[in-house]
Amino acid sequence: MLDIQKIRADFPILSEKIRGKQLVYLDNGASTQKPKVLIEAEQYFYEHQYANIHRGVHYLSQIGTDLYEASRKTVQQFINAKHDHEIIFTKGTTNSINLVAYTFGRKFIQARDEIVVTEMEHHSNIVPWQILCEEKGCILKVIPLQKDGTILLEDAARLITSKTKLVSVVYVSNALGTINPIQELIALAHSKGAKIMIDAAQAIQHIPIDVQALDCDLLAFSAHKLYGPTGVGILYGKEDILNAMPPFEGGGDMIENVSFAKTTFNALPFKFEAGTPHISGCISMSVAIKYIQDLGLQKIMEYEHSLLEYATERLNAINGLTIYGTAKDKSSVISFLLEGIHPYDVGVLLDNQGIAIRTGHHCAQPVMEYFNIPGTCRASFALYNTKEEVDVLVEGILRAKKMLS
């Protein structure tokens, strides 16, 4: 069992008061709060260890480089990648997906080739492909949503064909909480000779991921949703695929040799890491990963699931409240609307009670369009949330509802 009160004490911000009220932070889908060990690690690094990496012969530069590369190994072990050079540090999930669109996409996807996504994708997993399709004349196919916020495997099987070059699907929907059957989707893609990328931005903090067991070709996630720093993300790719992909950005660190006659590129992972990276963030990311590894992601998943079940039951009991996303396999996200009330109004009134949720389209406008709604209120839970906070949310919603009715 997780000791939630002890965990809460690890996150300084959770004891903040918002306008005199105890903060209830339920916007973890947007970003998670940071444990003290991470904040201290960043501070320690800047106070005692900071220098630019990969270049200097001096002591500090070597320490920084060692920490940076050790962090890469931590990420490798965390998702069980075969090699540490299959772990590319990026700026975040969006950046990782764009990297793939600009490199894999430009090289391996041609006119009339097909890319398959789902209707529940975040804009970050739609727009890069639309830009590519515009440029190359390839075609974006969309696996349609169902009323409960899931997709049907038969639709996927119909849309993923021998014309498909890449399937890029979200593991967990940020707007609905749906956990997609990615094991089956990966098998489907491979059976047609297509590569598959997983957007794991909303999965990595909730579900243990083993990229070798999954056999996905590419996988992207961000550190900041994993209790880590902002501005750091990961692109995992199988070695042969990353090797076949051309470089993304040109610059320092990604070269082997530069001359005006011919420039050659560095080996993995440096080929994709041009310029000075977010060194402190890349290093402290490993501190966040170790923090949740010590707690145990399996235990975290079970605890969050119990929170989700409790919250779903309590919210469903509110008259006039509809939950969007009712899949059997769901992560700890609840999107909801109160009948006849704009989600923005609910968000403002909850905010005034110290309750942080998200309102709007959650960068998934096609989902909102599917349900024909302007947006939703979204409460998303993390390992430090409690049933008492769910109770506060319910009271807050009831109060907002009363004021708005």
Add this chain to the structure above:
Amino acid sequence: MATINDIQDEIIEDFSIYEDWTDKYEYLIDFGKSLSILDEKYKTEETRINGCQSKVWLYAEKQADKVVFFADSDAIITKGIVGLLVKVLSGHTPEEIAESDLYFIDKIGLKEHLSPTRANGLVSMIKKIKTYGVAFQAIN
């Protein structure tokens, strides 16, 4: 005829009796509900204000030498806020509108209660209203 500042002062006085956020927002909600609904034909891309999480429309027309505003939103609190702007600025000349200093927003503690996304919405509303003022000035 009350000036823009007279109306602002009146609103500030109305809000001064409210002790906590509940009263303020209840006022905004009630005020939002009391406002008439903008006819669908005026809800166009031209009258739509960008930068708000909810949909907001602001329509203006010239009546004699005065500009009259009509606003609507699909969120009731937003409607209350844009309604306050309309209450303050509607029925004044383009010059008065363009040159107005909207100090009441700060004074009634609304700005501090609005997060950046929402504050941006408010900023966009004010910008749009002032643009109308300037545009009608140009027509003159």
